[in-house]
Structures are given as C-alpha cells and as structure tokens.
Amino acid sequence: MSSTGVLFAPPNYFRAQRVEIAAAYSGFKLTKAKYEPGKTDSTLVKKGFPAGCLPAFESGKEQLFEANAIAQFVANEQLRGGSGNSANVAQFANWSDATFVPPMTAWVLPCLGVTRPDAGQIEAAKAQVAAGLKFLDSYLATRTYLVGERITLADVAVACDLLPLFQHAMGPEQRRPYANVSRWFNTLVNQPEFKRILGEVKLADKAGEFSQARYDQLRQQSGGKKDDKKQAKKEEPKKKEAAPKKEEPKKEATATAADESEKKKEDKDPFAKLPVGTFNMDEFKRVYSNQDIKTVAIPYFWQNFDPEHYSLWYCEYLYPEDLRLLFMSSNLIGGMFQRLERMHKHAFGSMVVFGENNKSTISGLWFWRGQGLAFELSEDLQVDYESYSWRKLDPKSDEAKKLVEAYFLHDEGDFGDKKFARGKIFK
Template sequence: MVVSGTIYSPKFYHKSLRAELAAAYSNAHIKFVDYCPDVSSLPANLKNCPSDVAPLFEAADGTVLFDANAIAFYLGNQQLRGSNVPTPICCFRTFFVGESITQADLTLYSVAYMLFEHLLDEKALKPFAHFHRWFITVANQPQVLKVAGAPKLCTKAAVYDPKKHEKHVAEKKEKQQKPKEEKAPEDEFMDEPAPKPSKSPFASLPIGTFDYDTFKRTYSNNDIKSIALPFFWEKFDPKTDSIWYCEYNYPEELKLTFMSANLIQGMFQRLERMQKYAFAVMGVFGENNNSTISGVWVWRGTGLAFELSEDLQIDYESYKWTKLDPEAPETKTLVSEYFCREGAFGGKTPCELAVFK
C-alpha cells in the first residue's frame, strides 16, 4: 500500500531530509509545505501538535506524526526498515546494515552530510576510509541525488588555534583587572541628563472602544471565525481606528516564495514600535517566480499610520495602501478571509500567511 500525505517543514531542513529520502525510496506520494514553527500557520487538524516542532506529517488517512524518525519509518518500506539488528561495521558491508540500502543509511546520511560539507576534509577523512566510501555510495544513489543533490565536500577543515585562544583569554582577563576610572566630582563636572525615551506617535491619538491587547488575546486563544471576528466588529471604532489593505508594488521582482515571506517578517520586525497599536495579517500568494504580497492592517488613527513618524517610514512605500470602508460588505469579506486565513482571496492561492500582533 502506497502512503501519501503532506510534510510540513522548513525547506532544506536536515531532520526532514530523512523522511523525504524514505518517501523517495518507497515511492510514497508526498506534498511538501514550507512551514516554520511559530511563524507559519498550520491547518486546524494539526493544532494539537507541538507548535515549536518540525517536521510534521499528515497522511491522507488522517494519521498525524511529528517526530522526524517516526515520519521516516512510516513513509519507508520493508526494505528500509530492515529485518536484522544494524551494525556500523561498514568496512564489511556496502551499506550500514547489509548489501541493500535501509532507513539506517538514510538517517545517518542526513546527519553526516553537514560534517562532510563543512568539517571533514581529505586529510581528516584518511582514518575513516570505509566511512568515506559509504557516504559517497549513499550520496550517489539516484533517489538521494534527486532529493539532496550532489554533496559539496569540504576542502579545508576548521582548525583549532591554541595561541589565538590563549591571547583571547589573556585580553579578557586584562580587561577584567583594569581599574575603573574615577568619576569626577559632581561640583566640577555636571553630567548631562539622560535623554528621555521617545513617546510613541500613537499615544497622543484619540482612544476609542477598540482595545488591541484584548482583541489579540481573544484572537490567539479562541476560534477566530465564531468568537474573535464577531468581537472585532463589535468593538471596532471607525472614529478612532481604521482598516487598510496593502499590496506589494513590485510583484515582478519576487522570486522564491520563502524569500517573499522573509520580506514580510522583516517588515514586521522593523515596525515593532507599532505593535501595541496595530494588528495585521499579511500573506504571500502564488508560487515560485509568480507571486504577490498583500495584507489587511488595523491601527489606531484614521490616517496612514506611517506618516506619523519618520521611524515608521521604512517599508511602506513598497506597498500600495487603500483605506477600507468598515461598513462595506467587501471589507467584511476581506477582513474575514485574512483574519481567518482561509477563503477565496480574490482568486489568489495563499502560500504563506503571517500575523502581526
């Protein structure tokens, strides 16, 4: 019986590699979804999985697994699982267990390939000729090449230099022993007062009935469609707050979708000062080399928030901003789709959605 399902994992993650290799050997039909814990969103039926773990796997029959080894075992066939007790004496065998490749080889390869690429040069590998031969044999299997590509072997290993270490320790010790400079008496030199922290430009705006902290707690801890969304429309105050739609101005420059997702995360980080007074859901839509970025924002104030301070004028010019009418049916639909992270999205296919809260 051929297994099929979806793997949720960051791209090129070494733990998910063993599962992908097992699927390649057993001809399992898997779909790969680029997923980063605490950044990307998961389907509702995977919400019970640990939020900080990857890879995750959902089989077509509803089976859900979240350990890399368990997923690899589930996706593998009887040949990969093996029937004998494994032994690492690869000098007597072509592969780790015997003369046929097994899951033991794939798992060990997924761990060892970083050593071969970054640490083990030709000199370091001389005492491990059989291990080196085993790695090259596995690396050149057609299924391994298809998933992991040709290995880039290390040409120069990192070398520990004790002289540099001793110098670093001596400098650190000297710095610790250096006496502190005496402070001049206050009557001779008056210290300049420390600059006061700058006040948020949102703090002086009128406060309405919409409390962002309360809404964010409601959004995070309850069902969005049945509880958080009605709460939003009940408390939203159009006299003091506003809803905006943004779309990236240069979609033709977007290449890989994970790079587009990084643009969103970078924007969120640089707009951290807005976090207390704003909420947003932004997403990457489409596929590699054919995608766009758009999102829905809510913030305190009825004008474009980025015009309040130069500190906020970072990424906003890369987007077209449209203020939405909270009473319009199309606004209700748009807010629902982005907040719930599901829907038609105007015919666009969501690839990655992120929440600013």
C-alpha cells in the same frame, strides 16, 4: 515509532536539509518524494496539510510539517539533547529561525538573482544578521557545540540557517569578525553526516552582489519578461534634506525631569502622541487567538471598533513579478513583521500569499491606532512599507466588511478567484 518516512520538499531546500542530516545521524530511512511546484503543494493540502507548509513529512499514519518538528521525529536521542537538554536544543533551533531566516532571504535572494535588491531591506537584514552572529560568536567562545559536548539538532538547525548566508552573501571580510562561529561551522560541515547531504561546502570568496543578467535569465526561465530597466534597484525616495536648525534660545535650567521622561517615552513608542480611544487591542487579540474567529472574534471587532481613533487599511505588494517560490514570499512577510516589532501593541494585520510558485501575489488587511499611515510615525518602521500600495478603507462600507471577514478567517476566507497559498497574522 516507524523508522521510515517520506519527505516532501523542493530540491536542496535549506529548511529540509536539517531533516536529512538528522536522518543521516540516526539511521532513519528517509525517502524524498519528487517535488513538482504547484502540484505537490495541492496534493499535500488534499492530504490534510496546511497550505504552503514545507517541508512536509509522512511516516505511517503520522503527518508532520515544519522542519524542526520533522527533524526531531527522525533524530536519535543524542541529537534531541537527551532528557536534560531537549529544551535547550529547541531554544536554539527556534531562535535561529526567527533571527537568521527572515533577514537571510532579504539579503541572499538578490545575490542569487531571484529578486531585485532593496537597499533599505538589505541594510536592515545585515544589521539583524550581525547582531545574531555577535551573540553566537560570544556564546561559542568557550564551547565546541551549542548544547553539551556533542552535536545536537541545535547545531544542525543553526548551521543550516547560516549556510545560504555563508555561501552566497557573506564574503571572507564579513565572516572574519566571527571567528568562533566560523570554527564551529567548519567543524560541522566537515562531519561525514553533513557531507553526505551537503557535499563539499564552498563558502563565498567575496561579498554577494546582484546580477541583472542572472535576474533576467531566471525571469525568462519562469515565463516572465526580460527586465529592460538598466538600474536593477528600485527607485528609492529621495531623502528629505534636513532643514537648517533655527537658532533657539538656550533652555532654562529649570527643565523638569518629567519633561525628559515624556520625551524618552515618545522616542520609545511612536504612537505615544496619538489619542488612545476606546478600542482594547489586547482584549481583541485574546479573543481572536482563543475564540472562534467567525462567530466570536469578527463580531467582537465590529462591536468595539473605534473609527475615530483607529483606521482600516488594505495593502498590495507592488512587485509581484519578483516573487518566486511561495516559501520565499512567506519569508518576505515574516521579515517585515519582525521589523515592525514596535507596532505590536497598537496594530493587527493579516497578510496572505496567493497563487503558486513563480506566479503569486501578496496582499493584506491591517488596522491600527491613528488615522494616517502608521509607518510614517518612525523611520525604523519604514523599511518595507514602500514596497506596498496602501489604501484606507471606509469601515462602514460593504468592501471593508467583506475584506475583514476574508482576511481575519485567513485560509478559510472567501477571496473570490484568488487561491490562498500561505498567510501570516501580525498580532
């Protein structure tokens, strides 16, 4: 295996920093290619990399994308965890990316002035980060490092995911409940190998806040118009006042256990009251995941789609002027998917980022059980959907057939003059 390679990534990209730190530990000779927004991305696609996957890496004939895979390639045996702990190392790296990265972007980007704040998304992000840190703090109570007695890629990956949160969003008061995490984090960032890449890490001295001036400055630098709105926050829908509860006669003590069981089931599954229909969502997802999409999965969908009990929807992100780097737009979708966990059994969606850095849009195609907007079935599904326009499609129309084919095929779909950049499938 070659001990030299080239890394493609934007400057100071937190996903690439774990690769650079791993190379600093192992002695791997890593060269950073000059990153030019749009141009570098196009060059990587021509080289055979998936669209929008950064960081990317070349070493001889070897081509890799995604940070954890590249970090493992450039690391030494100790960082990988050795033969006995490699699975534990991968476990923490993957868990951290799923737990901290989506909410981190929703919380940190407004603090940097990159996007406008969305109160609902930020509160959901804070809750998810807190849950992750609570687990991590408990786990580190009796440990110096995450896996074994020495630093591994598990520590490197999790620390790099937390770095933007600790530097830009979480002040001392918000970090204080996680003393074990803070002790572990400070130990890592003061290691020579970390310092070589990150420099002196300065943590936030107060909770991060949105700056309208900073937001306008960044928009002007990227060619956008100054935001004349005095209020930075998007107008939030007025909360419906709870109707006064009617006096109801006390329930008879004869309420059955079956009634209580049914109520709990409905609380757990917001789709429980909807007719089941004939479409087998699990079987469709197996076909989509394992068979050729164009010749098998799409015909299967149309042959089995149940328009009486399922509906097709097209959506577009309402604030494209807020979108900056492509990976941030992709993370926005990832965060939305995580918060829609309870829809997995009943819905399928394809979301796509089009365009290039500082000039992109997001749209998608969904179908789910029921004829109305699925998000209105439960409050915990409503964090993100109001940031999109939603249009119900007629499954018999030519438009629906074209959209299904394009969005199901994803990066191989025909989107007309729209340039596919990144995409995610909800299944």
